[in-house]
Amino acid sequence: MPDFLLIVDEDAVLEVMRLVGGEDAVNIVKFLMKNPSKSDEEIASALGMNVKDVRRILHKLIDYSLLTYDVAKDKDTGHRIFRWRVQQDQVLGYIKTQIRRMVERLKAKLEYEQSHQFYYCGTKGCRKYTFEEAVDKLFRCPVCGNMLNYYDNSKLIEALKQKLQVLEKSI
Ligand SMILES: [Zn+2]
Structure with a gap:
């Protein structure tokens, strides 16, 4: 083998x-x-x-x-x-290159999640908004009309960190 x-x-x-x-x-x-x-x-x-x-x-x-x-x-x-x-x-080599690209994308995403606060209406399929965007929309979701509330993204940040750790270990 x-x-x-x-x-x-x-x-x-x-x-x-x-x-x-x-x-x-x-x-x-x-x-x-x-x-x-x-x-x-x-x-x-x-x-x-x-x-x-x-x-x-x-x-x-x-x-x-x-x-x-x-x-x-x-x-x-x-x-x-x-x-x-x-x-x-x-x-x-090809797989490693792909993994390296994935790591770069995840790092950028992690950096973005860590440096912003997010607001979310709670409706499946609707997106989350940054604080600036939520202010701009007067804290109402433009899609479903529900209130945009503070969204705790710490679980997502934790998941991103774990994924990064696994990927970085594999290259
Ligand atoms: Zn919505």
């Missing part, structure tokens, strides 16, 4: 593939993890897919450097054959 699977589990890898190329990409990657160095045609016939669709997804994944290939020459036809493999360390 490659090392990175111990750090980032296989589900996370497949989730990245799903984001990049949808369910078909997940199936192709699952197949290539078990059967490395297969050609477009072999992948297509094993998965019962159209070769054109397989190639489209392979090229999408290679754009993100998530796959790599070796080129061989067919002895009979002389055509070039591409044999595909999952680029596992690149997948890890």
Whole structure:
């Protein structure tokens, strides 16, 4: 088992593939993890897919450097054959980049939550307003018309901190 699977589990890898190329990409990657160095045609016939669709997804994944290939020459036809493999360390790098971005977004959100007071009407689906916004709306929700009351966001802040801790540990 490659090392990175111990750090980032296989589900996370497949989730990245799903984001990049949808369910078909997940199936192709699952197949290539078990059967490395297969050609477009072999992948297509094993998965019962159209070769054109397989190639489209392979090229999408290679754009993100998530796959790599070796080129061989067919002895009979002389055509070039591409044999595909999952680029596992690149997948890890890609996941780490995504996690780093998530950490940045969460930090910004935490900073925002910590530096503002919020007012909320309590209606599901309505948004929360900062103090300045609530003053501007005369403490009435412009959507449902209920009063905007002080909203304690300390639980949200705690949850954000915990999430950040987990994510930062994983990179
Ligand atoms: Zn409301």
